[in-house]
Amino acid sequence: MKNKIRVVVWGLGVMGSGIAKMVLSKAGFTIVGAIDMDPSKVSKKLYEVLGVDASEDNSCIVTKNAEDVIKKGYADVCLMATASFTKVVFPLIKMAAEAGMDIVTTAEEMSYPRALDPELSNEMDRIAKENKISILGTGVNPGFIMDLVAIMLTGVSDTVDSINATRVNDLACFGKAVMVEQGIGLKPEAFMQGVKDNTIDGHVGFLQSFGMFEEAFNIKLNNIRQEKSPILTTISRNTDIVSVEAGDVAGCKQMGYANLGDKLFITMEHPQQIKPEMENIDTGDYITIKGVPNLNLQIKPEIPGGIATIAICVNMIPLVMNSEPGLKTMLDLPVPRAIIGDVRDLIKVRK
Known part of the structure; x- marks a missing residue:
């Protein structure tokens, strides 16, 4: 059987925790890293923070030090639910990209970063192509219903x-x-x-x-x-x-x-x-x-904003992984669709 898709979740607030739970509900994923700055979550096992039953896919230790899990060969995908603004999330994106991870972020400005930050967008596109990964910002809005x-x-x-x-x-x-x-x-x-x-x-x-x-x-x-x-x-x-x-x-x-x-x-x-x-x-x-x-x-x-944002971030993972390297928007990728079955069967390309 193909190896599971290894995921790091960066940010375990309401959205990040929901994303982690949905990832764990889908066959073919495993969460190998979780990052958060909340002292009440740091050093606990992920399943404790999420309030779910323990398994081999949710037993990583939550860390506040990104360097513990954002490193080459550690994960396939990084899901970020940290901040709204491109300039704020750029250092995080750069770090994950240079570690060879495809990236999906909930940052609203990242749904179309060229609108405000064309030069930074060009830099992200360059970094993504250099590291053979793809970067996507999405959510229910912006990124779906109103555009x-x-x-x-x-x-x-x-x-x-x-x-x-x-x-x-x-x-x-x-x-x-x-x-x-x-x-x-x-x-x-x-x-x-x-x-x-x-x-x-x-x-x-x-x-x-x-x-x-x-x-x-x-x-x-x-x-x-x-x-x-x-x-x-x-x-x-x-x-x-x-x-x-x-x-x-x-x-x-x-x-x-x-x-x-x-x-x-x-x-x-x-x-x-x-x-x-x-x-x-x-x-x-x-x-x-x-x-x-x-x-x-x-x-x-x-369309309920919470579950919809969580779902579109998770559902876009195989489409992002299958895409050509670079900075992407929802215009660049195939029609969003739910993950039904094992996500590994949807992955056509391993960059």
Whole structure:
């Protein structure tokens, strides 16, 4: 039998832990390394941290020292769930790439890093090719529902006049970092100050999605702009991570716009909040394409952001491993699909 695909998981927060659990649920994987800085996790066996039964595939020791597991010949793939920004994750990516590992990261900016960091993207592409590995950033959004799926739908279009992508989602399943990025729990005044001084990130991804649209359609968008506003709750809302009182910020509504020529071409609307159902707000994903023909896609309730991000990161592993070396986006790889059966049967190329 072929050797199992050896995986290192870098980051064991909510997303990273979920990724590790899904990897372990699929035949043909083994986790040989896990990295996290949380003192409550370091030096424990992975199965203890994940709260699952022990096996030979989950008994590695969680380390805070990446050098313990990011080294040549140690693993085939590194799954990173650490930070949102390209410049922050670049040193990690470089280290794993030079160790010969294919890389999948949840970093939102890495879904289309050329949008903000073209020179760094060229450097990552060079490093990937030099080390004969591939690098991919992905997630449910950016990387799938508000960009890739919308682009795919235009495959049946004669003409496209405008695209509107809306995602109304629940953030309750995410960890502390996301709550801070969205300003959840703040007073309205503190939220608006955070928008002004750029400490409220909101959704990281509109610029990357616009970049994907530009490449897919071979166009140049202009007058790109974004707006952020607080979603205030009229009742108390609580998650395992945060408690929000009536009148405080329960989420962030973000709008993005881009023109083609002198006309509005893409509108992106993304109100994110915790427990929207508590105020009778339905979640959902909506794509409206005006053109010939007019197209309308509705998914209700939303594609759940937590499990979907976890799943797409894991499901893309064989596609990344089979790809030619280099920095990749979701536009470069085959259609995403679930792993059903033994992942080893899906690997065609061992770089």
